[in-house]
Amino acid sequence: MANAYDRIIGYDTIKAELMQISDMVKNPDIYRKIGAKLPKGILLYGRPGLGKSLMAKCFIEDCGLKTYTLRRNKSSEDFVDEITKAFRDAGKCAPAIIFLDDMDKFANEDEDHRDAEEYVAIQAGIDEVKDKEVLVFATANDIRKMPPSLKRAGRFDRKIEVDVPSEEDAHKIIAHYLSEKSLSEDVNTEDLANMISYNSCAELETIINEAAIYAAYDRKDKVEMEHAIKAVLTMKYRVPEDYNKTPGEEERKTAAHEAGHLVVAEALKPGSVGLVSIRVTGSEHREGFIHVCKEIDGEDDIMVSLAGKAATEMFYPEECTKGCSEDLDRASDAIRDYISIDAGAGIALLDVSVSKFSKMSENYVARNEAVVHAELERYMRQTRSILYKNREFLEKTVEELMSKGTLLYSDIRRIRESCG
Ligand SMILES: Nc1ncnc2c1ncn2[C@@H]1O[C@H](COP(=O)(O)OP(=O)(O)OP(=O)(O)O)[C@@H](O)[C@H]1O
Ligand SMILES: [Mg+2]
Structure with missing residues (x-):
């Protein structure tokens, strides 16, 4: 009934x-x-x-x-x-x-x-x-x-x-909305689901519908994977629809940076990256992004944040790395959140919320920031070591990003599995 x-x-x-x-x-x-x-x-x-x-x-x-x-x-x-x-x-x-x-x-x-x-x-x-x-x-x-x-x-x-749908529920919701559309065989629902995890049902419904609109506008009988990718990139990441630039040296730097994030995320949690792109996004023209489809927590997340800078430095040691300040801020904030009262060592370390708002002596804050800095260095060394161990994965990802611009979950798995 x-x-x-x-x-x-x-x-x-x-x-x-x-x-x-x-x-x-x-x-x-x-x-x-x-x-x-x-x-x-x-x-x-x-x-x-x-x-x-x-x-x-x-x-x-x-x-x-x-x-x-x-x-x-x-x-x-x-x-x-x-x-x-x-x-x-x-x-x-x-x-x-x-x-x-x-x-x-x-x-x-x-x-x-x-x-x-x-x-x-x-x-x-x-x-x-x-x-x-x-x-x-x-x-x-x-x-x-x-x-x-x-x-x-x-x-x-x-x-x-009510929270965003779980991974399993998102797959069911996507399958439901796809069932209402006429689909080409090349539509990979696993890739699609991993591209748009952590979205609301309304967003999932709208993205899938947008893909169908693109297909109809192209006078196709069926929605193809290409339409779904375009819908995700334009709706979620605001990649300009007419973006059609041939990748050059600047794009290679972006590819190195994003591949760094990806390789460390995948090394620490295989299958955690659902999408990576070197396409320029949004009105602020941010270069490139990765979409994490399985939550990476704690220390691992700090290393994923630092991996963009670490990878750029590997490929471009002479250059002052750009576009890394957001990543560094994120990693520093996470480290500050980690640091609490280390009674055993007898050093009182501050939680970020305290250091931001209290009238602590400058000395005290400076000492805490020195600890944050030392921790950043330690995580950076670990991140570099992961990248060196996965150099083949890193280089192959950069090359594929340069030729395709955007890689999906199955592309990432294929590259990972092709490396020794
Ligand atoms: N679990 C679900 N299964 C099927 N369809 C869903 C589900 N959740 C949401 N939808 C669809 O997504 C759309 C938005 O849902 P709804 O309006 O209920 O969201 P809401 O949480 O009330 O949003 P708001 O806070 O903006 O009012 C509707 O078309 C609804 O049918
Ligand atoms: Mg409502």
């Missing part, structure tokens, strides 16, 4: 949680008999486009109760009246659901939200229907903006965070 939740792809844990609450709503006597009370409010929160509204709609459909939906679409005064009226009506028609979609947008963006009339009205409404069977279901992007008194247990008992 079709289930209202079938429209949600993946997110099994959240679906299970919502299904359990639906069960309470549909079978209140079973829960009442044992003394279990229905949660008063459910708050789904997370980045835009992750499917919160979809999940809420599926929940509401499954419960089958009368629902009052509130979305801010009018002036503040009228909207406050609408909120008050919805709670009053829901109380009269209980059991019922009040659905507050995008609740963090209920108050004006530029005001201090905490005392906003809209939130006061919701809080009063929730308290008014406290003893009635009225369930409040809200979605929001940023719950930090909302008053703590509104978010507290008893008003919203269940706060469920």
